[in-house]
Amino acid sequence: MSLIVMKFGGSSVGDAERMKRVAGRIAEVSAQGHKCVVVVSAMGDTTDDLIDLSKQICTITPPAREMDMLLTTGEQVSVALLSMAIQSLGQKAVSFTGWQAGMYTEAVHGKARITDIQPERVLKALDAGNVVIVAGFQGMTEEGEITTLGRGGSDTTAVALAAAIQADVCEIFTDVDGVYSTDPRVVKVARKLNEISYDEMLELANLGAAVLHPRAVEYAKNYNVPLVVRSSFNHNPGTNVKEEAAMEQGIVVRGIAYDKNVARISILGVEEKPGQLAKVFTALAKEQIDVDIIVQSGTRDGQADFSFTVSLGDKEKALQVIEGIRGAVGFREVTSEENLVKVSIVGAGMVSTPGVAAKMFEVISDLGISINMVSTSEIKTSCVIDNNRLNEVVQALHTAYGLDTDKAAFVGGPSERR
Amino acid sequence: MSLIVMKFGGSSVGDAERMKRVAGRIAEVSAQGHKCVVVVSAMGDTTDDLIDLSKQICTITPPAREMDMLLTTGEQVSVALLSMAIQSLGQKAVSFTGWQAGMYTEAVHGKARITDIQPERVLKALDAGNVVIVAGFQGMTEEGEITTLGRGGSDTTAVALAAAIQADVCEIFTDVDGVYSTDPRVVKVARKLNEISYDEMLELANLGAAVLHPRAVEYAKNYNVPLVVRSSFNHNPGTNVKEEAAMEQGIVVRGIAYDKNVARISILGVEEKPGQLAKVFTALAKEQIDVDIIVQSGTRDGQADFSFTVSLGDKEKALQVIEGIRGAVGFREVTSEENLVKVSIVGAGMVSTPGVAAKMFEVISDLGISINMVSTSEIKTSCVIDNNRLNEVVQALHTAYGLDTDKAAFVGGPSERR
Numbered sequence: 001m002s003l004i005v006m007k008f009g010g011s012s013v014g015d016a017e018r019m020k021r022v023a024g025r026i027a028e029v030s031a032q033g034h035k036c037v038v039v040v041s042a043m044g045d046t047t048d049d050l051i052d053l054s055k056q057i058c059t060i061t062p063p064a065r066e067m068d069m070l071l072t073t074g075e076q077v078s079v080a081l082l083s084m085a086i087q088s089l090g091q092k093a094v095s096f097t098g099w100q101a102g103m104y105t106e107a108v109h110g111k112a113r114i115t116d117i118q119p120e121r122v123l124k125a126l127d128a129g130n131v132v133i134v135a136g137f138q139g140m141t142e143e144g145e146i147t148t149l150g151r152g153g154s155d156t157t158a159v160a161l162a163a164a165i166q167a168d169v170c171e172i173f174t175d176v177d178g179v180y181s182t183d184p185r186v187v188k189v190a191r192k193l194n195e196i197s198y199d200e201m202l203e204l205a206n207l208g209a210a211v212l213h214p215r216a217v218e219y220a221k222n223y224n225v226p227l228v229v230r231s232s233f234n235h236n237p238g239t240n241v242k243e244e245a246a247m248e249q250g251i252v253v254r255g256i257a258y259d260k261n262v263a264r265i266s267i268l269g270v271e272e273k274p275g276q277l278a279k280v281f282t283a284l285a286k287e288q289i290d291v292d293i294i295v296q297s298g299t300r301d302g303q304a305d306f307s308f309t310v311s312l313g314d315k316e317k318a319l320q321v322i323e324g325i326r327g328a329v330g331f332r333e334v335t336s337e338e339n340l341v342k343v344s345i346v347g348a349g350m351v352s353t354p355g356v357a358a359k360m361f362e363v364i365s366d367l368g369i370s371i372n373m374v375s376t377s378e379i380k381t382s383c384v385i386d387n388n389r390l391n392e393v394v395q396a397l398h399t400a401y402g403l404d405t406d407k408a409a410f411v412g413g414p415s416e417r418r
Numbered sequence: 419m420s421l422i423v424m425k426f427g428g429s430s431v432g433d434a435e436r437m438k439r440v441a442g443r444i445a446e447v448s449a450q451g452h453k454c455v456v457v458v459s460a461m462g463d464t465t466d467d468l469i470d471l472s473k474q475i476c477t478i479t480p481p482a483r484e485m486d487m488l489l490t491t492g493e494q495v496s497v498a499l500l501s502m503a504i505q506s507l508g509q510k511a512v513s514f515t516g517w518q519a520g521m522y523t524e525a526v527h528g529k530a531r532i533t534d535i536q537p538e539r540v541l542k543a544l545d546a547g548n549v550v551i552v553a554g555f556q557g558m559t560e561e562g563e564i565t566t567l568g569r570g571g572s573d574t575t576a577v578a579l580a581a582a583i584q585a586d587v588c589e590i591f592t593d594v595d596g597v598y599s600t601d602p603r604v605v606k607v608a609r610k611l612n613e614i615s616y617d618e619m620l621e622l623a624n625l626g627a628a629v630l631h632p633r634a635v636e637y638a639k640n641y642n643v644p645l646v647v648r649s650s651f652n653h654n655p656g657t658n659v660k661e662e663a664a665m666e667q668g669i670v671v672r673g674i675a676y677d678k679n680v681a682r683i684s685i686l687g688v689e690e691k692p693g694q695l696a697k698v699f700t701a702l703a704k705e706q707i708d709v710d711i712i713v714q715s716g717t718r719d720g721q722a723d724f725s726f727t728v729s730l731g732d733k734e735k736a737l738q739v740i741e742g743i744r745g746a747v748g749f750r751e752v753t754s755e756e757n758l759v760k761v762s763i764v765g766a767g768m769v770s771t772p773g774v775a776a777k778m779f780e781v782i783s784d785l786g787i788s789i790n791m792v793s794t795s796e797i798k799t800s801c802v803i804d805n806n807r808l809n810e811v812v813q814a815l816h817t818a819y820g821l822d823t824d825k826a827a828f829v830g831g832p833s834e835r836r
Contacts, residue, residue, distance in 0.1 A: 016471065016474035016475050019475050020475060050495070053434065053495075053499065054498075054499060054502060056434035057437050057499050057502055057503045058499075058502035058503065058505075058506050059506040060502075060505060060506045062502055063501070063502060063505055065512070066498045066499075066501045066502050066505070067498070069494060069497065069498035069501070069513050069515075070494075070498035070499065070502075072494075073491035073494045073495050073498075076487060076488075076491045076494075077468070077471075077488060077491050079487065080472075080484045080485070080487035080488035080491075081471065081472060081475050081476075081484075081488065083481070083484045083487070084472060084475055084476035084478075084480055084481060084484050084488075085475045085476065087476075087478060087481055087484070088475070088476050088477040088478050094483070095484060095487050097487075097564070100562055100564075121562070144518055144539070146518075
């Protein structure tokens with residue numbers, strides 16, 4: 001008998017029929033004698049519908065606190081209905097909101113981090129023979145304010161809860177069969193991975209592979225929670241995410257990711273004095289803006305240029321922040337750019353294999369495409385390029401690193417990120 | 419500067435435009451320097467839509483706990499959006515769920531009673547200059563379970579909160595101009611009442627006048643909360659509900675109510691021994707079934723017949739309860755009847771004016787309609803009749819008691835009960 005955390009995303013419970021199918025699957029696992037905790041997202045388009053509604057009503061920037069109040073209803077609807085569906089199959093079940101399940105977060109709205117989990121109520125309900133259904137994506141501050149964990153938050157809820165109750169495994173159910181070597185919608189012959197390490201998954205997740213949220217992977221790595229990414233539509237084995245994953249013979253790059261959610265901001269003519277970079281990035285961090293790649297070019301006449309990337313949604317805010325510190329920093333101008341994409345190759349074997357990054361640059365330049373920015377780590381190399389020839393680049397890299405399989409991969413709908 | 423509780427029902431916030439109009443009205447009151455606490459119901463058909471969804475998924479009797487979990491999301495959406503709408507007008511606002519506002523209830527799902535209110539958080543937010551928006555209809559048990567107060571619950575939330583924070587007035591905004599002498603959709607010349615006493619309102623509310631929920635009126639009476647029922651669509655003065663209300667010259671009956679939500683259950687051939695009635699009604703009370711009129715007919719051969727009314731929704735459950743105590747009570751058969759209506763005349767002056775009830779019986783019998791059951795109190799008389807000639811009866815009574823005005827009353831849509 002195992003203790004299993006199962007997470008179902010919004011498209012897995014997109015309508016009444018899918019909800020019932022998910023309930024059937026849970027009841028099946030429960031009937032095998034396993035204890036089940038289920039984390040579920042809002043149904044299908046619920047979140048987007050609520051956002052649309054708020055746009056009709058709110059003529060200012062939506063207050064983040066009230067957005068959290070609004071959006072958390074989506075998961076609450078899901079847990080109540082899923083509990084009913086499971087009970088309809090004769091299995092005891094009980095649903096909890098985030099705060100009821102003891103998910104405490106920091107006092108930030110829109111993308112709070114989990115600070116503590118007090119799972120007593122969940123454990124008690126499990127001991128009473130219930131399937132326990134917990135609303136993903138949400139928590140509560142110590143002051144009793146409702147918060148959300150941001151996009152991908154349900155994955156994080158599932159993994160964090162799995163760690164807190166020391167579950168044997170955390171299964172992330174999604175609409176694809178597992179983690180692929182790249183997006184099967186772009187490369188038909190993408191291969192499904194049987195195993196991947198936390199670190200590799202973290203890079204892939206961070207780099208826009210939508211199947212699993214990076215924060216969730218980080219959590220899983222920190223608490224050593226065994227993860228499985230698998231399909232909610234079939235019983236195929238999925239991809240195991242764990243500490244050490246075996247590499248196939250002759251393959252160094254595990255996968256290729258891309259991220260279209262990229263904006264580049266350049267600050268030109270920055271007066272050169274110590275602490276300038278720190279000022280900029282401290283100001284951005286204060287506003288909860290995540291900066292990804294940072295590139296500083298050479299100095300000229302005591303002035304430097306530098307560029308960095310942020311997510312598209314943060315672009316305007318980032319530009320405002322920078323305008324706000326113009327006096328403190330001193331620079332000539334700020335420019336920004338969209339229509340970019342970040343393409344990355346990821347593999348734990350890269351560090352011990354020379355020339356892997358060089359091959360990437362070669363493949364891209366052979367296509368006549370220029371590389372705008374580069375960033376590397378021990379297990380990945382990323383290039384920011386114009387987004388108009390993305391598919392070509394991904395396909396060429398997939399072939400170059402020996403990742404193509406014989407047969408076309410299963411191609412599902414867009415993956416769930418919440 | 420007053421402290422005002424304003425309650426808006428579901429049709430007042432039925433869509434984005436109405437929500438914005440309500441926000442405008444609140445901002446207006448707030449700009450006059452008043453402190454405002456706003457209680458709001460779920461938008462328009464939200465509750466019904468959620469119930470429909472649950473029916474698609476739940477193949478058993480929906481578990482009441484999960485229904486509460488499901489339905490309370492409706493009000494949570496409303497408070498978040500209303501807060502955004504008010505903030506869009508430049509007024510500070512903050513929304514609270516029932517549990518955040520400190521609404522504690524007994525541990526019953528579907529129709530819990532408020533046991534305690536801890537309004538510290540509401541008061542603190544008011545002091546900080548916010549309009550405070552509270553989700554109606556919902557509360558929390560001491561164990562942290564989410565509960566609902568049942569139909570009409572938002573009225574109760576408003577009045578109970580007004581009592582707890584010692585508000586100067588509790589304004590119930592609805593889609594009609596106030597409390598009418600009867601349903602203006604049935605009697606075109608119904609008159610809007612300027613004043614009505616708690617007791618009269620309680621009878622009218624209990625008797626199916628949908629404008630204000632009886633539990634809310636009871637609460638208002640017990641804590642002496644001044645109530646105003648008024649339109650959310652205009653600035654007309656509405657109806658004041660208070661301890662002592664002046665009667666117009668020559669008018670004894672304040673209003674005429676009817677209730678179609680009536681089922682009659684008859685238990686025939688009950689063995690006559692002490693405590694039989696107690697057994698039946700204790701068993702019904704245990705299942706939270708409210709019994710209204712009870713009539714016991716004479717005894718024959720040591721056996722008695724008796725009848726009582728329950729709401730239509732409770733009929734099946736009541737029949738089950740009675741079958742369950744067949745052994746303990748001993749009776750010949752149980753029958754039930756629908757298609758009934760209870761018509762009532764209400765007025766504080768009735769007790770000191772002879773012949774008021776007699777006139778009612780006369781008016782009904784003059785129409786050739788038989789009366790099935792009768793019930794009286796100091797300030798009301800009710801008759802249960804077949805429902806097919808309801809409108810005629812109400813009109814005739816309205817005229818007979820001198821309630822007709824010269825001009826047709828404003829006729830709005832169906833009133834809100836939640």
